[in-house]
Amino acid sequence: MGKLSLRLYTLKCILGAEIVYVLCLIGGYLPLRSEQGVKLHHTLFETLPWFTWGSLGSYIWGAILIALLSWIFGAYMVWMHNSSIIERS
Numbered sequence: 873m874g875k876l877s878l879r880l881y882t883l884k885c886i887l888g889a890e891i892v893y894v895l896c897l898i899g900g901y902l903p904l905r906s907e908q909g910v911k912l913h914h915t916l917f918e919t920l921p922w923f924t925w926g927s928l929g930s931y932i933w934g935a936i937l938i939a940l941l942s943w944i945f946g947a948y949m950v951w952m953h954n955s956s957i958i959e960r961s
Contacts, residue, residue: 885943
């Protein structure tokens with residue numbers, strides 16, 4: 873396996889994280905759990921810095937924060953992979 877592309881790998885990490893973020897936000901509005909479960913779901917989102925449930929600005933801020941954290945994670949993984957490759961002559 874060759875070296876990973878920083879650009880492609882981080883973009884895939886961001887895309888995947890944003891999809892999960894949106895699905896989790898939608899899940900917070902669906903009545904699939906008890907009232908306590910919904911409250912816990914909202915509280916977990918509110919552990920993000922400056923996030924308030926029900927605020928459009930918070931949803932956008934959360935998406936930006938998730939993208940930033942995903943980029944950092946992706947860049948770290950690419951660095952770990954690419955720096956670990958042993959090239960044999």
